[in-house]
Amino acid sequence: MTVDLIQQTAPIRQVAIVGGTHGNELIGVYLVKLFEQSPELIQRPSFQNRILLANPEAVAIGRRYVEQDLNRCFGLDELSRAPDTYETRRAQAIYQALKSDIEPPVELILDLHSTTANMGLTLILSSYHPFNLRLAAYLTSLNPLIKIYCWPQSSHSPFLRSLCALGCAIEVGPIAQGVLNATLFQQTQILITQILDYIDAFNQGQMPVSPKQVTLYQAVELVDYPRNQQGEIQAMIHPQLQNRDYEPLQPNQPMFVTFSGQTILYRGNSVVYPVFINEAAYYEKHIAMCLTQKQTVLIEPV
Numbered sequence: 001m002t003v004d005l006i007q008q009t010a011p012i013r014q015v016a017i018v019g020g021t022h023g024n025e026l027i028g029v030y031l032v033k034l035f036e037q038s039p040e041l042i043q044r045p046s047f048q049n050r051i052l053l054a055n056p057e058a059v060a061i062g063r064r065y066v067e068q069d070l071n072r073c074f075g076l077d078e079l080s081r082a083p084d085t086y087e088t089r090r091a092q093a094i095y096q097a098l099k100s101d102i103e104p105p106v107e108l109i110l111d112l113h114s115t116t117a118n119m120g121l122t123l124i125l126s127s128y129h130p131f132n133l134r135l136a137a138y139l140t141s142l143n144p145l146i147k148i149y150c151w152p153q154s155s156h157s158p159f160l161r162s163l164c165a166l167g168c169a170i171e172v173g174p175i176a177q178g179v180l181n182a183t184l185f186q187q188t189q190i191l192i193t194q195i196l197d198y199i200d201a202f203n204q205g206q207m208p209v210s211p212k213q214v215t216l217y218q219a220v221e222l223v224d225y226p227r228n229q230q231g232e233i234q235a236m237i238h239p240q241l242q243n244r245d246y247e248p249l250q251p252n253q254p255m256f257v258t259f260s261g262q263t264i265l266y267r268g269n270s271v272v273y274p275v276f277i278n279e280a281a282y283y284e285k286h287i288a289m290c291l292t293q294k295q296t297v298l299i300e301p302v
C-alpha cells in the first residue's frame with residue numbers, strides 16, 4: 001500500500017496526553033490524574049506537555065458521555081457550528097485549549113482509551129504520517145504484542161486524535177467499563193513513556209532505528225448484529241469468535257449464534273481479522289465488530 005509521504009522534519013514542541021474522552025474508561029482517567037500529580041513522569045527536555053481530562057462531567061457520572069459521544073464531535077462541522085450539547089461545547093473548548101489558545105499549538109496527541117474487546121495494547125494511528133509509522137514500527141519492535149489498527153481517516157474525521165496528524169489513540173483491553181486493571185494500567189504507562197522518549201530522541205536527532213516495515217490492521221468493514229425488523233438483536237458473538245481479536249476469520253467460519261443456538265457464518269470472500277469484537281460501547285452504534293485486513297507497510301528511510 002502507499003502512504004502519505006509528508007515529512008516531519010521540525011521538532012515536536014507541544015504534546016497533549018488526553019484521558020477521559022470516554023468517562024467510563026478509567027485507565028486513561030487515572031493516568032491523567034497521576035501525571036497531573038507527578039508531572040516529572042512525562043516531562044522531557046525537548047518539548048512541553050499538556051494533560052487534559054476531556055469529559056469531566058462524564059467521568060463524574062461514570063458514563064461514556066453525557067449527551068453524545070465526545071469522540072465523534074471533532075469534525076469540521078461540529079467544531080464550527082453553535083454547540084448544542086455538553087459534548088460539542090467540550091469539543092470546541094478542547095480545540096481552543098490544544099490548538100488555538102497556546103503557542104506553539106499541540107502537534108501530537110495521545111488519547112487514552114480502553115475497550116471491552118480483547119485487543120491487548122492497540123495503537124490507532126492518527127494518520128499514515130511517516131513519523132507515526134516509524135513510531136509504530138519501533139514500538140512493535142520493543143513489544144511484539146502491540147497491534148497497530150488504522151481507521152480510514154480524512155482531515156475531517158470526528159475523532160479527538162484527528163486534531164493532529166501526529167500521534168494516536170491508545171486502546172487497551174479487555175476491561176469492563178468503569179473498572180481499573182493494574183496490569184493494563186501499568187502497560188499503558190510504559191507505552192506512553194516509550195512514546196515520549198521516542199519523541200524526545202526524534203527532537204534531538206537521535207531517533208532510534210526502526211524496523212523497515214510494520215504490520216497494520218486496516219479497517220475495511222463494520223459488521224452489525226443480525227437484527228429483526230424492529231431493530232432488535234437476534235444473535236450474539238459466536239463463542240468461537242469471542243476474544244479472538246486480531247486472529248484470522250476465514251470464509252464460512254462461525255460469526256454469530258442466535259438465541260436458539262443456530263450458527264451464522266462469516267460469508268465474506270477472503271480472510272479478515274476482526275477487532276472490537278463485542279465492544280460494549282458499540283451496541284448502540286450497531287457495530288458487533290470491525291473487520292480488518294492485515295497489511296505490511298514498508299517504511300521510507302529518514
Ligand SMILES: [Zn+2]
Pocket residue numbers: 021022025112113114
Ligand atoms: Zn474510548
